[in-house]
Amino acid sequence: MFTGIIESMGEVVRLDREGTNLHIRVKSALANELKIDQSLAHNGVCLTVVGIEGDTYTVTAVAETLKRSNLGTLTMGSKVNLERAMVMGARLDGHLVQGHVDxxxxxxxxxxxxxxxxxxxxxxxxxxxxxxxxxxxxxxxxxxxxxxxxxxxxxxxxxxxxxxxxxxxxxxxxxxxxxxxxxxxxxxxxxxxxxxxxx
CATH class of the missing domain: 2.40.30.20 (Elongation Factor Tu (Ef-tu); domain 3)
Structure with a gap:
């Protein structure tokens, strides 16, 4: 669950296709605070962190996600809005956001x-x-x-x-x-x- 309050912008530094999946590597100041399996919203799309390397991390978007969102249009250097999942008990400054793009x-x-x-x-x-x-x-x-x-x-x-x-x-x-x-x-x-x- 998210709130729609963007923490940071990341930059796409690598894109790799594997079958119908797209592996997206992002450079971000948040990278050293992330952990594997953590949920992170990218342009409002909830994706799971699958790899971390220095100031970059990797997430994977599957075919359904690419069909419903703009993630398939990302190119090298694209900026992405980033938000980590909300913390229970914290202020809800935006509104309840699932990270599931319609x-x-x-x-x-x-x-x-x-x-x-x-x-x-x-x-x-x-x-x-x-x-x-x-x-x-x-x-x-x-x-x-x-x-x-x-x-x-x-x-x-x-x-x-x-x-x-x-x-x-x-x-x-x-x-x-x-x-x-x-x-x-x-x-x-x-x-x-x-x-x-x-x-």
């Missing part, structure tokens, strides 16, 4: 707003995922509040700290991002769906 979205617009930024994303709403105004959303592992919510589209407001300390400062229009929709909202939608009229 789908990807595309950054379609970036507006500089004199000290902050508005980022707009579009996603395929056919799967039933949705946002609500002032609801929670996780974008590449970052816990955020939805500003504008439409079917298949939403925006978020980004403060300078988040812009400088996460991948938001690197996004360009057209970039894919990982989305994890609010856990409580997904349960409510699943419970209500059978009782809705068929379109």
């Amino acid at each position: 789908q990807t979205a595309t950054c379609v617009q970036i507006d500089e707003e004199n000290g902050s930024w508005a980022f707009h994303f579009e996603y395929d709403a056919a799967g039933g995922n949705r946002t609500i105004p002032k609801g929670s959303i996780t974008v590449d592992g970052v816990s955020l509040t939805v500003v504008d919510s439409q079917t298949g589209r939403f925006s978020v407001a980004i403060i300078p700290y988040t812009y400088e300390h996460t991948r938001f400062g690197h996004y360009q229009v057209g970039d894919p991002v990982n989305l994890e929709f609010d856990m409580i909202g997904k349960y409510v939608a699943a419970l209500v769906a059978p009782h809705l009229p068929t379109p």
